[in-house]
Amino acid sequence: MPEQIPVLVVDGISKSFDGLEVVSNVSLKIHSGETISILGPSGSGKSTLLRCINWLEKPDRGDVYLANQRVGRKEDGQLMSDAELASIRVQMGMVFQNFNLWPHFTVLQNVIECPVHVLGLSKDDAVFRAEQLLEKVGLKVKRDAYPYSLSGGQKQRVAIARALAMSPTVLLFDEPTSALDPELVGEVLAVMRDLAAEGMTMVVVTHEMSFARDVCEEVVFMDEGQVVERSKPERFFSNPQTDRAKRFLARYE
């Protein structure tokens, strides 16, 4: 099988806050259609790494490439303008722990907002597509509700539809179920499983071990800002190679 070109490349990313290095020289390659999960204890730098991928945090060192385009910097190394960065960010959907839906818009307006006002789709086309996406996440009946009136699980499913509406190359998930009541986690994971099965490329920072084990092509285990272990999920969960990963997994037995 010929070597595939990865769609997302993270190359030697480091990031410090107030002198403390929270991500140290992390590199990853993600191929089209893959779902990888990033696991690790709180404070291991996994969320910061994810936020460096779309430059919500500007990495101190290292580069990110999305479909061969350098993110955040131009070819000559100069910083991109806000407009240039924005045009790359729309190729990466992001789903946040706290949903961050826009409360002044209805569910439908949340989903069509970026397609209409950033991507320049006609409103009719955007609404047509948004209704398909809301159907997919099981929330078409809520199209005219405000996010305020939804449960956490419903909010997160709308947030996923909102990210999908940009037709992104990659979807980034930052602990998408961590702010949810336990009984609402399943409905969000079900949507994510469907996406993975359809061949969506996803990077998922999560504490959901079952999702990582059953859905992902690869597991990346981080601790203290570094990638400690990366392997196929069946191997990682049955036979972790490092003591650190063994101790981490022991807490989820």
Add this chain to the structure above:
Amino acid sequence: MTDLQIVLNEWPRLASGFGNTVLLFGTSAVGAFLLGALMVGPLRSQNKVIRVALHSFVDGMRMLPFLIFVYLLYYGLPTFGVKLDAWTAGLLGLIIYHCAYVAEILRGAWDQLPAGQTESAQAHGYHGHRLMRRIILPQLFLNSAPVFGNQLIYILKDTSFLMIITVQDLTYAASSLQSMYFVPLEPFLIAMSLYWVISLSIEGLVRAVQRTAKVRGLGRA
């Protein structure tokens, strides 16, 4: 003829003064809000020179009595060769003075807005003016309706200072009736009622915005 009849016979003067007050109030409120909204981004700028300059402007306006500011515009500026007519000086005064307050209200409201709102907008390709107009400002306005209502009342009341630079507003009309017919009470009572009518409309507007905010879970500061 009673004093009240004398005043009512002169109703065209009061009506014209009322019209001018509404016009001054409406124009300067819209102007101050637009200018204040434009200033709030730069007030939080990374660039220290811009930030300090704008903060100095905002603080300067807030420390200055409105009447003195208007005097400076109308009587002071001609010293530098800038002659404004009374209406221009009055409107400019209201807009510039109150945009500082509006900007400060918006800045405070933005500090309360969760950072995730900006981040999710940026992750969806928003930046600059579009981010402000579509995502940030609507939430700031919905979250601060009562404070903006207060500010509108201040703008309304400050319009009455402009009679001192000969703008023919409602207070000017009442005052001239008083001095023409020596009726000290009725003209001012009528003027008061008319200001009250405008204030009640402002109150209604604020309530409507608060209802809009409430169904969206906003405005519960």
